[in-house]
Amino acid sequence: MRVQSLSRDEMNEAQRRAVDDAVAGKRGTAPPPLLAWLHSPEMAQRAQRLGEFVRYDTSLPAQLSELAILVTARFWTSHYEWYAHKREALKAGLDPKVIEAIARRRRPALDDPKARAVYDFSKALHETHSVPPAVFAAAAQELGQRGVVELIGILGYYTLISMTLNACEIGLPQGEATELEP
Numbered sequence: 001m002r003v004q005s006l007s008r009d010e011m012n013e014a015q016r017r018a019v020d021d022a023v024a025g026k027r028g029t030a031p032p033p034l035l036a037w038l039h040s041p042e043m044a045q046r047a048q049r050l051g052e053f054v055r056y057d058t059s060l061p062a063q064l065s066e067l068a069i070l071v072t073a074r075f076w077t078s079h080y081e082w083y084a085h086k087r088e089a090l091k092a093g094l095d096p097k098v099i100e101a102i103a104r105r106r107r108p109a110l111d112d113p114k115a116r117a118v119y120d121f122s123k124a125l126h127e128t129h130s131v132p133p134a135v136f137a138a139a140a141q142e143l144g145q146r147g148v149v150e151l152i153g154i155l156g157y158y159t160l161i162s163m164t165l166n167a168c169e170i171g172l173p174q175g176e177a178t179e180l181e182p
Contacts, residue, residue: 014041062092076162
């Protein structure tokens, strides 16, 4: 890891509070990016709160959120994010064939129109930095305006996560192998 990992004894009060808040929240743990963000405790505190919301409290069901997160992890080739959220996507009921297609940078077969809308919106926004009118309209039709706004939040937050993991070279847990090709 490129930034110093702090032990609890090395943390100041604000850093300990950020970790304690993350552990006390719905995650029950301090995720790896938070450990890098601790060098800016205010950022760590705010980012982990946003993360808790976009991970657990949006109007999108877990399966759709995890689909968006995997598209983001694949876009950034964020190995840790892929490792963590592939497992969450499987728990949420995402078809392993869909996950494999995303890993191989192929368009997955998605029968659910909501899943297609999430995938198309996520790919367009990441790859072109924009969303074509027809793709936006399909997402709004399937997810509602609240769902579209929350999807944008998921994509933005997990871009921050992926950038942090990649820039700080936060690796996989011991014994785990990368699953994504460059």
